[in-house]
Amino acid sequence: MELSLLMYLIPSLVMFGCGVYGFITRKNMIAILISLELMLNSVDINFAVFNSYLFPGQMEGMFFSLFAIAIAAAETALALAIVINVYRKVKNVDIKEITKMKF
């Protein structure tokens, strides 16, 4: 039995589906961010796996996931700063309670 490209794409697909489900159903802002991380992560897997299976001599997909990881880190840090700031003002991180853009 050989490990083919498909066998890595299936877990990544399931991970993306879970991310979509969590992004729609969750009400907590931090939980929504966690679902977003799941989706980003599955896309990174796809880049790396496609690169390594279809174009073994090149490194483009690997660099793309490398930069995607760096940008995801920056995005998460900023988003969590915003969440903490909102919590200080509203004492809540539920998206149903946060209806105003300006306080």
Place this chain on the structure above:
Amino acid sequence: MDSVGNIIMYVVIALAIIVFSVLTVTTSKILRSATYLLFVLLATAGIYFQVGYEFLGAVQIAVYAGGILVLFVFAILLTHRPDAKSQPLTSEKRWLGLSAAIAGVLVCGYALIKQCDVVSATLGSSDVTIEKIGQALLSTDKFGYLLPFEAVSVLLLACIIGGIVIARKR
């Protein structure tokens, strides 16, 4: 032909990814959700190691599992009581989310299995050494990445300043 150990590792990683990503979005306690996310990220690093990208796997563990997860735990502990549970879902929201996720997974899975012929490709031999990665990151040639590298450094600086400005006490 892959070795038996490789296949066993693959099965463990794939099962861990599937089980823990489902648990991440279904558990009602937010801190547990962050912990399950940690396991998903570590399993992803396992995939990177398995396809031969050791550097990418190390970055995944250091940045995601080490950095982002700690940020998540800090933010959760700052904004929740330790025993906080999320409110129960409304059924229409759950129905919408489930249908979107299952429809997406089914369409993509069908397209992958039935319509694509590249998915049966097997792993070629690639040697991605640290030396090659360093040369490519800092070169300005055709396959050089100096410009995005510098752009990311500026982005990280902007992110540090933005984080301080947004989250400081006023």
